[in-house]
Amino acid sequence: MSRLAALALTVAALTAAPALAPAAANAHGLVGRADLPIPVWLFGWAAAVVLVVSFVALASLWPRPRLQTPRLRPLVGIPSGLDVLAGAVGVALFALVVYSGYEGTKIPTANLAPTFIYVYFWVGLVVLSVLLGDVFRALNPWLALGRTARWLIAHRRDAPPPPLLSYPSWLGRWPAVISITAFAWLELAYPNKDDPATLATLSLAYAIFQVAGMVLFGVERWSERGDGFGVYFNLYSRLSPLQRNDGRLCLRAPLSGAPPLPVMAGTVALMAVAIGSTSFDGFSNGPMWALIAPDLKRLFMGLGASDVQGQQWAATLGLVGFILLIGAIFRLGVRGMQTVGEGHSADELAGRFAHTLIPIAFAYVLAHYFSLLVFQGQAAGYLIYDPLGGGSGLFARPDFRIDFNLISATAIWYVQVGALLTGHVAGLTLAHDRAVALYHNVRAATRSQYWMLVVMVGFTSLGLWLLSAVQG
Amino acid sequence: MRSAQRWWLVAGGLVLAAVLFVVLKPGAGGPIAGAPEHPAARTGKSANSHLQAVRAIRVSGGQPVGGVSTISVHKGEPVLLVVTSDVRDEVHVHGYDLHKDVSPGGTVRFAFRATIDGVFEIELEKRATQIASLQVQP
Numbered sequence: 220m221s222r223l224a225a226l227a228l229t230v231a232a233l234t235a236a237p238a239l240a241p242a243a244a245n246a247h248g249l250v251g252r253a254d255l256p257i258p259v260w261l262f263g264w265a266a267a268v269v270l271v272v273s274f275v276a277l278a279s280l281w282p283r284p285r286l287q288t289p290r291l292r293p294l295v296g297i298p299s300g301l302d303v304l305a306g307a308v309g310v311a312l313f314a315l316v317v318y319s320g321y322e323g324t325k326i327p328t329a330n331l332a333p334t335f336i337y338v339y340f341w342v343g344l345v346v347l348s349v350l351l352g353d354v355f356r357a358l359n360p361w362l363a364l365g366r367t368a369r370w371l372i373a374h375r376r377d378a379p380p381p382p383l384l385s386y387p388s389w390l391g392r393w394p395a396v397i398s399i400t401a402f403a404w405l406e407l408a409y410p411n412k413d414d415p416a417t418l419a420t421l422s423l424a425y426a427i428f429q430v431a432g433m434v435l436f437g438v439e440r441w442s443e444r445g446d447g448f449g450v451y452f453n454l455y456s457r458l459s460p461l462q463r464n465d466g467r468l469c470l471r472a473p474l475s476g477a478p479p480l481p482v483m484a485g486t487v488a489l490m491a492v493a494i495g496s497t498s499f500d501g502f503s504n505g506p507m508w509a510l511i512a513p514d515l516k517r518l519f520m521g522l523g524a525s526d527v528q529g530q531q532w533a534a535t536l537g538l539v540g541f542i543l544l545i546g547a548i549f550r551l552g553v554r555g556m557q558t559v560g561e562g563h564s565a566d567e568l569a570g571r572f573a574h575t576l577i578p579i580a581f582a583y584v585l586a587h588y589f590s591l592l593v594f595q596g597q598a599a600g601y602l603i604y605d606p607l608g609g610g611s612g613l614f615a616r617p618d619f620r621i622d623f624n625l626i627s628a629t630a631i632w633y634v635q636v637g638a639l640l641t642g643h644v645a646g647l648t649l650a651h652d653r654a655v656a657l658y659h660n661v662r663a664a665t666r667s668q669y670w671m672l673v674v675m676v677g678f679t680s681l682g683l684w685l686l687s688a689v690q691g
Numbered sequence: 692m693r694s695a696q697r698w699w700l701v702a703g704g705l706v707l708a709a710v711l712f713v714v715l716k717p718g719a720g721g722p723i724a725g726a727p728e729h730p731a732a733r734t735g736k737s738a739n740s741h742l743q744a745v746r747a748i749r750v751s752g753g754q755p756v757g758g759v760s761t762i763s764v765h766k767g768e769p770v771l772l773v774v775t776s777d778v779r780d781e782v783h784v785h786g787y788d789l790h791k792d793v794s795p796g797g798t799v800r801f802a803f804r805a806t807i808d809g810v811f812e813i814e815l816e817k818r819a820t821q822i823a824s825l826q827v828q829p
Contacts, residue, residue, distance in 0.1 A: 251783075251785030251786065251812035251814065252785055252786045252809050252810065252811050252812070253811075254809065254810065255808065255810055255826065255827075255828065255829075260715045260716060261715075263715055264711050264712050264715040264716075267708075267715075268711065271704050271707055271711075272704060275703075275704040278700055279697040279700045620788065623786050623807040623809060624806070624807055627808060628827075628828075629808075629829050
């Protein structure tokens with residue numbers, strides 16, 4: 220593909236979407252509250268800053284790689300008992316969520332399971348990973364169970380059990396891609412996503428899947444590559460200034476954890492799922508989807524689906540569409556980068572630049588789910604007293620209401636715009652650093668980064684547009 | 692590029708961003724500052740004004756007539772919602788957490804002040820059908 224054609228296609232992909240008309244906003248989620256769209260003036264300002272920042276970055280970045288090998292400064296030792304304790308906490312929380320799901324009330328907001336899974340686990344752990352490092356690796360209940368089982372067997376037989384199969388390299392992170400896609404589908408397309416008992420069953424099914432993977436391929440190997448949530452939270456933890464190394468907690472330069480991400484099959488797909496699913500969540504709350512969805516639904520109903528099924532398949536189509544769109548934008552940028560020479564294949568470049576999407580994915584999560592975390596996160600105030608709901612808990616349920624004035628709509632806008640702008644700068648920084656490490660020639664590195672700039676501007680503009688009133 | 696030059700560029704970028712922010716922010720007389728003004732400010736009346744708009748929602752066959760409408764108000768304004776329904780259900784204004792039972796052919800009224808900004812669902816709770824969307828602008 221010629222460079223001009225690739226550029227034209229990228230620009231077309233970025234500008235084709237925002238061309239439809241307004242309709243009513245459709246708020247959904249656990250609480251029946253949605254964010255106000257970012258006003259047009261703020262959208263314009265943020266878009267202008269994106270462009271200014273990008274050109275400043277192009278003109279001023281360093282000629283030699285700085286982030287490729289993180290330098291670790293040890294802070295404190297981690298007591299060995301802490302792992303056991305954290306694992307036990309993880310297993311106990313998992314058991315409590317499953318138990319609440321089956322035995323508790325059917326009202327989603329009064330039962331611990333939905334809020335725990337969609338708010339504390341899915342969103343809270345992402346934020347926690349970026350702040351504190353890979354905390355999920357310590358809390359991971361499936362990993363804790365696998366390690367315990369391995370330890371018990373090793374204790375009896377004097378040697379840990381060998382894995383039944385060696386993990387094939389083509390499998391890479393694909394099991395994680397499947398798990399995270401399935402979770403995104405559950406959250407965004409499945410009609411019964413709030414039902415506590417369904418969530419409990421799915422949690423158990425996921426645990427069984429993990430145990431099977433660990434038996435087949437070994438506990439640690441599976442956990443690092445195949446455990447969808449383990450892999451997903453580990454990606455975000457690479458942005459953290461904290462890292463665990465050799466039994467010690469260490470400090471590292473922010474972002475320097477991302478470049479060492481091992482290049483592996485399925486990594487780009489995982490990033491596309493992470494960004495694409497969040498994008499579709501934003502889009503499906505917007506006026507444009509409210510306009511398209513009924514037609515899609517009717518299309519599926521014409522094929523014999525019921526009303527609810529029609530909605531489900533429409534959302535499935537939207538979700539898949541957004542994942543493919545994100546993958547395509549990245550792939551087009553990679554094809555463009557390929558044209559600057561030095562003989563790198565498109566697959567190699569895609570793998571080597573996949574980690575630059577981690578900050579973009581985090582920015583999307585924060586921009587879309589920050590208010591959910593702040594508002595629905597307050598539900599802990601009554602859920603810890605009464606995880607099953609309906610007054611069946613150990614303690615009397617206090618009179619507790621979620622304070623929807625804890626932060627203002629204006630503050631949420633600034634957090635959203637701030638997250639996207641910071642993610643943009645971080646993505647550009649990582650891409651630039653990788654380029655100067657990869658290309659022998661500084662000029663080739665710079666030219667390759669025009670393409671990554673287009674990709675990053677595309678993702679950041681898409682993120683802003685999804686949240687803004689420009690849409691309708 | 693020398694490091695001093697680099698810092699000047701970054702500083703220049705920051706200044707440009709700050710200028711853009713001030714220019715674009717509504718109320719500062721900027722070129723895109725055409726956002727609608729606060730109605731209370733426009734009419735010169737306080738938020739206690741009795742000129743509050745009555746917002747009517749009609750439910751027929753368990754569905755909102757004319758689709759899910761958007762009720763847009765500014766924070767602090769009084770709101771009067773009138774819901775007429777031909778089915779028995781419970782009308783729930785999310786976020787403000789107001790509930791009222793409605794019987795077939797009946798009408799319920801919600802009079803409240805829009806103290807929380809954001810977008811909130813108004814729904815027939817038992818049917819889990821959204822009948823309107825309350826948008827409270829800051």
